[in-house]
Amino acid sequence: MPQSVAKKFGTFKGVYTPSLLTILGVIMYLRMGWVVGHAGLLQSLIIVTISSLITFVTALSISATATNMKVEGGGAYYMISRSLGVEIGAAVGIPLFLAQALGISFYVVGFAESVISIFPDLSVPMVAVACLIALTALAYTSADLALKVQFFVLAAILLSLASFFWGTMNPPPLEEQVTQLISQESFWTVFAVFFPAVTGILSGVAMSGDLKDPSHSLPLGTIMAVLTGYVIYMTIPICLYYVVPESVLKSDLMVMAKISKVSQLFFIGIWGATLSSALGGLLGAPRTLQALAKDSVVFKQLSKTYGVDENPRTATLVSFIIALLGILLGDLNAIAPVLSMFYLTSYGLLNFSAGIEGLIASPSWRPKFKPHWALSMLGAFLCSATMFMINPGATFLAAASVFLVYYYMQTRNMVARWEDMRRGILMLLARYSIYKLGKTKPNAKSWRPNFLVLSGAPTNRWYLIEFAHHITSGKGFLTVASVLQKNESNIKRRLSFSESIQDYLKKRRVSALVEVSLADDVNDGLHALVQTYGMGALAPNTILLGETEKEENFRKYAEFIQFSYFNQKNVVMFREGINPIRERHRMIHVWWGRERQNAGLMLALAYMLQLSPDWKGAELYLNTIVKSEAEKTAAEKSLKNMLANGRLDVKLRIIVQEDWKESLSSTITKTSQDADLVFIGMRPPDEKESYEDYCNYYQSILVLTQDLPATAITVAAQDIDFAGIFV
Template identity: 50%
Template structure:
């Protein structure tokens, strides 16, 4: 059952302002201006285009998966976290939501450090870390009070980026006097380390997704804005290295001069403005996204609720913003772009992988609640998941294990907290899908002596009164085969509520005593007719009880119905176990014995 829609506060942004703008401006950031030449110098043009294509393909497939998830639900604040938690459950959502928040918060330091590098390249007397911290403080003042103000400034940023790209493509070979080729070409890196540095350049789609709670129509805006941003950025990232390779043939310059894009352009000042605008806009995008992810985690009780407190008409998460700023400041103090980028890559690939897995499994299971307006074949989403996992392993198997261990640890903590979600997720549907597939395959096989196990139907009634029957069933099965504990209630007193309460009571009693069993409450005209109906009809497909376990009644009026039941069990070709327990001391002192009739014949 879907979570009931709840009216939330927000800005009601459209596709362009709420999704496309923060996504494209986060994508066209520090890597394009300051590291794309370095990528080209390390691996050459052909492999650079492969890196761009592989990275953009993962982002594109994830964009498709995000679009399918977004059009199937009323997406609220938290974006990627919200969609994963509503598909795979609150534990999986928390396990990826916390790393996702950390990735977005670290991204703030990544982009701010890029801006600081550009400033120091122009003003060498300044310190990179001090410039970064001052910039972060100013951006924090803007975003902590209003997301609307921050987004309005991004239209100016977009104009500056467009002008800088025009200046770049109208440029030509740089003036030799401005270049400083190294005497010795530095040692180059391989394909996967370079990809790890480049990949954060294409991860901006989650900036738009994280604004989902502030969108007027998330189901339309998220797929349209995300896919347009991915395709636009892909075209730009292909064009820049092709042009750069044409005008700068010196590999040593590409490896060492991080401002080569500026020196190629016709108007260098526009490139500098573009660098500043792109890095600042990317930082602002992450400053908007990270607190809203944490706010959604707080609303669901994954983290302390005070962290998600909203202020003002736009429900701005100011406390969460301050925490994101603190993490960003730590990142600026501890590392530079090349150090931060691989960490971001691992966190983003983990999030992307789970988004693709969620959409792929939803489409594969096709539960009645899965009705996206933007459908994506399950195979595409699952390919996206495999690509994310493979890229993580190829970049660094060790860090992949660390990332998986971190996610698993958060999942374990969430599971231990036994949080009860207010919404349904796909886990039951996934189990039903697996059960359906296995049942169909099981129906094709006749079994055999080698794989035979007792599938017990225990006619115990209330377990507290006939616990010896449950003990016997447990001694036979040892929780390695199927056991059903059945109880019959008269039809004239049967109600659905009473049957369900009795079922839950018996199930809880069995669980308390460590017995794994299904519970069946059967209505009947009388006790014996209900039992006969169970023996005839209980089961599903190839999984039906092959053994009936029952106690003996010493009451004379029960002898005839009991004999009829034994005859029915024999006709249905079931095994029968009859257990007799007595309080008679003379019987208790007698030598224990088990009577066996094999196919109706005494041994």
């Protein structure tokens, strides 16, 4: 059926009435006197005010979100998923649906218990199941008819309240109870009992897809329902406090019925309240489930609708089954706190999403109703604090459930059809962090590698990316970079190449940024990357590149290493080696050539490599060559002291070699031939040194390492005392 033909509801029928009827529920009739008896008048009014404040702020946040987007079916789930993403939306939407469906059981059982107080021959399950079937048939047939019935329920509640207030003017005599036998409950215990009374605003929000004008009806209807409930809940405690003895308030749960001028109206009111709340659940829960199904969070078949008013009958039947199971399971008191936690979790995230939208102030955030973002953040904080105050155990259980659903949704790698604000949140955090980083100086204690990997196409030199990934995984930054010549490519080709690299990395679960630039000359492009790539203090500090054995490229390589060094970029030149790296890595060798900076950097990289899953358990050796036994003794004492202070599990190997310069290559090769990875320090270039001289040194390094396993030739350039990492 076309959408234009479907029946749509206005503010009063679609939002105000279902919200108010859920607010004016069982707790008002059966627990208000108990609240006043245990908390007293002042604390009762404080409890009502705090509870209503949380609901009111949430109503403001809902209003802001509703007037900034086209709100469709699903209510709170729809708003959260469109703001914070489908994963978080599902993590809240699924528990919220279960809370709504099981809440039907709670209200129906409450109705049944009030019925058997008059007709004791009946049983609670029998009455509850019969009531559930009747209400489901009503909701299944027509949501419009169900909402029309709520007008009669609202009239019954108002008549019962009128009878109560009339009765307080000339109350009947009430016999006081023995107060010594009645325990005194704490403030937060009383708060926990009362708070669910004001959690009814989501009943109206759940009907968002059936409203004529959600952006108008949701703010107006929700706020008016909260304010109406607040006035009523502030008035009842005052009347009870002054006309009923404290002991009676504590002990007699039917005290409002006894005070009412016409007690029959009280029972009509409580029945109307319980039935309307159950009916509200039967209207709201299926629409939440329907919205989840439309987004493929649950089975798509559950989104099917029927009739001119597009009634979600399949989802209604699922809600009926869950509610029926709740009745048959019996005692719902144990799960009631958890249900309240799910509602509060929804409130908290609704407040948070509105608050963060206002804080980010994206151009797309233009609500017609716009409370200050700090007010929404206050609402999120109050929701969290209230959850812990009510029941810390239930809070953790609710949080664990939400996390499990979120984790499951993450594993599904769903692609949403809509845009959300998660990128805006990340941009806000990045902006704050980058600005703060710019005001701090890099130091050894907080140093992390920020690799710029010059790999070109990942398939050509994957070992470079893999090496950097093993080091930086969860501990540093990694950028895979490439330079394309302008005469061989264009901007479109550049973007396509960048996307293909990103897809390649994603398939191999490598977290990395990708930078592809164009230049007339590749070497000039590499120099530009070293100088300009990055944002403020968040710029690469370590260049990772492969070696070249083509003599025509030696001078350019040496020049690039010098250029990077003088720009204070550490350089790691990685050689694949004569043997492929084993799947199970066993040994890492670090060769120290008496350059303090290089040793500190190499040990830091080797240690971080050990922390990765692929290198976990690998033994780390620190090797050095000395000319004499006397030098060995001094070096051993110094190095052992450094390793002990640095809390490093490193095996020390000092080799005495008098003619070490002549046999350096063979000694290193012989010692490290069984290693999986070798770190060797590279002499830093001198400012007065010519490119030719450093090019000759580069060739000597290639000769030195030609027969070694995989080798990382390293030179430290940052103005950081890397040895200080291990102090």
